[in-house]
Amino acid sequence: MVKKLIFIMPSLTSGGGEKSLVTLLNKLDYNKYSVDLFLLSHEGLFMEFVPKEVRILPLPKNFTIFSLPLLKSIGKFLLNGSVGLAYNRAMFTFRNRSLKNVALREQYNWKYISKSLGLIKGPYHAAIGFLEKTSTYICIDKVDSATRKIGWVHIDYDQLGMDPLFDQIYFSKLDQIVTVSEECANVLESRFPEQKDKVKVIYNIVSPTIINKMAEQGQAELFGKKENQIVIVSIGRLHYQKNFVMAIETCKMLIDRGYNISWNVIGDGEEKQKLMELIKEYGLEENFKLLGLKSNPYPYVKQADIYSQTSRFEGKSIAIDEAKILNKPIIVTNFTTAKDQIVQGVDGIISEMNADDLANEIEKLINDVALRERLSATLAKQQLGTEDEIEKFYELIG
Structure with missing residues (x-):
């Protein structure tokens, strides 16, 4: 019946x-x-x-x-x-x-x-x-x-x-x-x-089957990546919870340290105007971009060098699970449930919830290519997916 x-x-x-x-x-x-x-x-x-x-x-x-x-x-x-x-x-x-x-x-x-x-x-x-x-x-x-x-x-x-x-x-x-x-x-x-x-x-x-299939769709080069540029992608609603103000501050610090950063946020929400004003104030129009909603965000994540989640709190982030499936080097803030998804230094990096520490941890990932490769290799061996x-x-x- x-x-x-x-x-x-x-x-x-x-x-x-x-x-x-x-x-x-x-x-x-x-x-x-x-x-x-x-x-x-x-x-x-x-x-x-x-x-x-x-x-x-x-x-x-x-x-x-x-x-x-x-x-x-x-x-x-x-x-x-x-x-x-x-x-x-x-x-x-x-x-x-x-x-x-x-x-x-x-x-x-x-x-x-x-x-x-x-x-x-x-x-x-x-x-x-x-x-x-x-x-x-x-x-x-x-x-x-x-x-x-x-x-x-x-x-x-x-x-x-x-x-x-x-x-x-x-x-x-x-x-x-x-x-x-x-x-x-x-x-x-x-x-x-x-x-x-x-x-x-x-x-x-x-x-994983659906995510990997969808990640192959779209343009071959979505970001127009320049030489020595590091592409970071974040996914989330433009909301206090997701803490994109701190992401912008972190991006500014990395630029000031001489790194060529392209930080791309997929999502929309009530903080859009506030974030756009902060991006303009810091002169990051070419470095920190709000891409809006995407029905298929996976090609963007696949083409990123680093996936970052700057949330103040989460339940269990689907976006992090999806980035893991795509074997991306991942850095997240230490919200209360972060350790449910990331083992520190094994399949991702957990930073303190402030721009200084986040910038320092991203800088380590940028400079240590072997670390990025090791994080990705670990994810590739894991049995990911929860069907x-x-x-x-x-x-x-x-």
Whole structure:
């Protein structure tokens, strides 16, 4: 008998969680499972990779109105006689402007957004909120019938400054809480000891076969690399978490030390303008480039000399796993889960989280070609890839 599943995600715009979901959907056995996907936005980088077997549920009419600019949204609700929804839309904007912490905003705004979402009719064998916060809240409050309800946490919970008391209410109603690394699991078990028995680790699924195949696509020379130039690539949302301000500062230090650096960032986000201004201030327009989103970033990583991840915190970085599969010399900052992915000096370098130390470690990699070759050779011998994690998922949903 085919089992019916629903996955819930805010969008498939970009990001590790979003990529992880699309990869999982492409690994599912559709002879055994029927899949619905509920999104709050039907636009995004990864939409084209959703398998044809997946049914994307339509957006609720009231949420479509809720998503309009403030005055237009309120006007439409009032014309429809929906005074309560107009009030909720106004309060949503007020909360956004009064709360600086983005994660808290998302938590506390749920009560306003939720009124614009109707019930999602089941029955489902399993409902899966595939990202922390809103996806989990929809899973609990809006899926009317599911045998099992599962929530995914893709980050180190303590790093976003969320309200654990708010999430405790929802976590207590979940059958399982899945996270992506042992360190993330330790944090959840410590923060929510009452839910300890529900916590399970399932790694993000990455496929070496697909990544290596996609890495061969595209132009033979993407960077127009000059003689003695070192090409560094980073992937991530242009967001405080990814710490690209420090990457720019590090690039400036390396340039001042006489190195010809081409540092290329693949991603987009709310810090773009801030980063562009800093690049201009430091005169790095030719050395530090924001390339935007790329549906296939792998040729860029493959052609890089070094892959760098400057994050303040991560759950388990898919981008690092992908760079490992492409056998790149990798340097990351010492965020709490870095050691889950990198063995210091064996298959990568972990630097302190400051520009001075990062510049020093990159300088060592630049000057020590043998070290770069040794790191790459070690990665080439490792059994990388996590396709077998799909079996853990099947076991999870029963």
